[in-house]
Amino acid sequence: MPLYLESAFQFVCGTLLLSVTFTAAAVNNQIETPFSYVYNMYTKNIAIEKHTIRSVSVSSYWECFRHCAEDCDCVTFQLTGKTCDLLDTDQDGAAGDLVNRPGTLIFSMQQSSSKWKIPLTTVPFLVILGLPPRLFSPFTQGHGSCLNGCCQSNPCLHDGTCVEKCDDVRERYTCACSEHYHGRRCETFYPRVKSCQAYLKLKPGSQSGVYNLNETTQTYCDFESGQAGKAWTLIESFSQEYKAFYKRKPFYYDFPRNENTFSWNDFRVSYQTMVNIRDNSTHWRVTCDFPSGLTFTDYARAALKDTDILTFVNDSCQRYEYISVRGINCSSCRGMLVQWDDQHMHTDSYWSGRNGCFWDPRAGSISNEDNFGFYEIVNPQHKCTESSVSTTQWWLGSEL
Ligand SMILES: *[C@@H]1O[C@H](CO)[C@@H](O)[C@H](O)[C@H]1NC(C)=O
Ligand SMILES: *[C@@H]1O[C@H](CO)[C@@H](O)[C@H](O)[C@H]1NC(C)=O
Ligand SMILES: *[C@@H]1O[C@H](CO)[C@@H](O)[C@H](O)[C@H]1NC(C)=O
Ligand SMILES: *[C@@H]1O[C@H](CO)[C@@H](O)[C@H](O)[C@H]1NC(C)=O
Helix, strand or coil, rough: HHHHHHEEEEEEEEEEECCCCCCEECCCCEECCCEEEEEEEEEEEECCCCCCEEEECCHHHHHHHHHHHHHCCEEEEEEECEEEEECCCCCCCHHHEEEEEEEEEEEECCCCCCCEEEEHHHHHCCCCCCCCHCCHHHHHHHCCCCCCCCCCCCCCCCEEEECCCCCCCCCEEEEEECCCCCCCCCCEEECCCHHHHHHHCCCCCCCCCEEEEECCCEEEEECCCCCCEEEEEEEEEEEEHEEEEECCCCCCCCCEEEECCCCCCEEEHHHHHHHHHHHCEEEEEEEEEEEHHCCCCCEEEECCCCCHHHHHHEEEEEEEEEEEEECCEEEEEEEEEEECCCEEEEEECCCCCCCCCCCCCCCCCCCCECCCCCCCCCCCCCCHHCCCCCEEEEEEEEEE
């Protein structure tokens, strides 16, 4: 941690009571001071980047402190000369965004106790003049036990409900968001949905593209390519370059790849996500090089009731609605399907007919040719394996 070697800690002490109001109820000669902030320490020659809410010009760190105390989103502040940056996180939350910067001081802020009961006689010493009225007014309005004014401006978007908090300066208010909104201030719309199908139901007319299924899981939704399902949810996509990762991973293994950052070349959702999608689907399909356009010369589609790809373990002739490899196709017929503990789901166009399955694409095949997965032996005539950048996609889908 070379970054910390240059840092020096120093104890400085400041307290800002944003608390006392003349109209607060005095009970038993005591007055409640709902909240106060202290800063007590700074780190020298280190700055936090990318977390500035706003910067103001100040003449002292006390002034910077006050700006931070007054801004409900401010968690800590840093000072470089006269520039005061109000930051939305502290050093712990900004581990990747710390840089050496000579002369910068990062102050830590703390919420001191949220409710002080103090003798009425000491009040005059605690009054800090010159604070904006909004910081005083909340205490007269009966917001319950914690009153810090942070909900006054209604920071929660899209009908979220704001609740003031006085325990931790990192969270001076929280937003209870209305359905389908997320984020600290309910700024982001994405429904927690099980599948692309459920998303389309919620937002009819959505375009195909990358969607979030929840805060962390992304996938590609195909709403346009029709066939036996109006909404297809991608569960896996990989290029030949990455085939080794997938070769021995049947779908019943939990093997997420880039679940949070979608990529056609190397992507798979977690097993639990597959289960969620499967429970909302009727069909599965596999496509080759989907990003360059859907083609049916190398393609397969089947009903989950005939084969559940999340539980299938066998090498047998399974029913397809349609299957084609190198243009040799059949509809409502049986073709070979393989998935074992050490083999990704696939078919073998050399063996399908030889093994007694109706679909027999042996013409033009090479010995032991693997199609749609596993890929120990690949044929450049098969669209999924034309070159190192060719991709294979597995999907689950259904009609609305
Ligand atoms: C998103 O979904 C995945 C798979 O179901 C799950 O593992 C993950 O915890 C979920 N994330 C959130 C924030 O709910
Ligand atoms: C998928 O989920 C939606 C609700 O989110 C439901 O209306 C629909 O019937 C489900 N489809 C299937 C095939 O389970
Ligand atoms: C595999 O498939 C064959 C042929 O359909 C079947 O007889 C056998 O029971 C299956 N094995 C398992 C473990 O399901
Ligand atoms: C399906 O096979 C027939 C010949 O049996 C062929 O004419 C047709 O083009 C094939 N379809 C596709 C999409 O490859």
